[in-house]
Amino acid sequence: MQEILKALSHPLRREILAMLRVAPRSAGEIASKFDVSKPTISGHLNILREAELIEQVRNGTTLTYHIRLSVLEETMSALMDKFDIGKGEK
Amino acid sequence: MQEILKALSHPLRREILAMLRVAPRSAGEIASKFDVSKPTISGHLNILREAELIEQVRNGTTLTYHIRLSVLEETMSALMDKFDIGKGEK
DNA sequence: TTCCTATTTAGCTGATTCCCTAATTAGCCA
DNA sequence: TGGCTAATTAGGGAATCAGCTAAATAGGAA
Numbered sequence: 687m688q689e690i691l692k693a694l695s696h697p698l699r700r701e702i703l704a705m706l707r708v709a710p711r712s713a714g715e716i717a718s719k720f721d722v723s724k725p726t727i728s729g730h731l732n733i734l735r736e737a738e739l740i741e742q743v744r745n746g747t748t749l750t751y752h753i754r755l756s757v758l759e760e761t762m763s764a765l766m767d768k769f770d771i772g773k774g775e776k
Numbered sequence: 777m778q779e780i781l782k783a784l785s786h787p788l789r790r791e792i793l794a795m796l797r798v799a800p801r802s803a804g805e806i807a808s809k810f811d812v813s814k815p816t817i818s819g820h821l822n823i824l825r826e827a828e829l830i831e832q833v834r835n836g837t838t839l840t841y842h843i844r845l846s847v848l849e850e851t852m853s854a855l856m857d858k859f860d861i862g863k864g865e866k
Numbered sequence: 867t868t869c870c871t872a873t874t875t876a877g878c879t880g881a882t883t884c885c886c887t888a889a890t891t892a893g894c895c896a
Numbered sequence: 897t898g899g900c901t902a903a904t905t906a907g908g909g910a911a912t913c914a915g916c917t918a919a920a921t922a923g924g925a926a
Contacts, residue, residue: 688787695785696914697778700858707859713873726915728874747872747923759861762852768790769797771849786884803903816885818904837893837902 690761693737698722699730706740706753713749780851783827788812789820796830796843803839 693699702716717727731751734740738757743750783789792806807817821841824830828847833840 691781691785691790694855695781698914700781704858714871717873722914723916724873725875725917729914732874744922747870749873755859755861758859762856762859762861765784766852768794769845769848769852771845771852804901807903812884813886814903815887815905819884822904834892837900839903 687761687764689737690739690757691765693733693739694761696730696733699734702727702730702734703739703753703758706751707755710743710750710752713751716751777851777854779827780829780847781855783823783829784851786820786823789824792817792820792824793829793843793848796841797845800833800840800842803841806841 694703698720701720705711705716705719713724713728713731716731717724720727731740731742735742735751738754740751740753743752784793788810791810795801795806795809803814803818803821806821807814810817821830821832825832825841828844830841830843833842
């Protein structure tokens with residue numbers, strides 16, 4: 687939980703997640719969308735991977751990243767529970 | 777959004793919010809529940825207040841803090857939207 | 867093997883975070 | 897005013913974070 691929220695607290699990482707929510711992408715594709723260096727993107731991907739929010743699949747020299755939607759969903763659910771926010775109000 | 781998620785990324789601040797979700801509390805009451813100094817708690821309260829997640833009301837020398845539930849709810853909702861997580865799966 | 871591309875790791879710097887103790891402010895009451 | 901309590905602000909130090917450039921690794925193709 688802590689690790690996941692830390693990961694979500696950086697705007698660039700949220701953008702990466704939103705991008706992967708639509709479809710898997712290679713590290714290079716992700717990097718090309720943002721105005722930071724590839725090593726910086728690589729670092730953010732590592733943080734997301736350690737938080738288990740994404741996973742990587744190698745295809746030759748290319749690494750493709752996929753979102754782990756269930757982890758995101760469960761985190762949201764746990765947060766709502768923690769603050770007792772109604773998510774099924776009827 | 778950024779400021780709010782930053783505020784939520786610290787476990788102690790989440791605990792404070794969860795506590796205030798139940799009922800308003802004075803700074804002293806909050807501090808007494810955790811194993812950190814009062815100035816540290818005061819700092820966390822400031823961060824939560826700047827994120828508009830709580831508000832303070834003065835009563836004599838005592839400052840009482842209240843949660844701003846709507847801000848929390850709207851943030852959760854915005855996050856779910858960002859990641860296209862179904863909250864109305866029907 | 868050698869070369870080329872994709873990507874990560876290493877190493878560094880500056881900024882931010884988090885905690886502490888000490889000092890200050892705010893309000894109340896005698 | 898003086899004194900007491902509640903809480904904050906100030907200041908500082910250790911740790912973590914976020915970005916960069918340069919160097920290293922992994923895999924595929926010639």
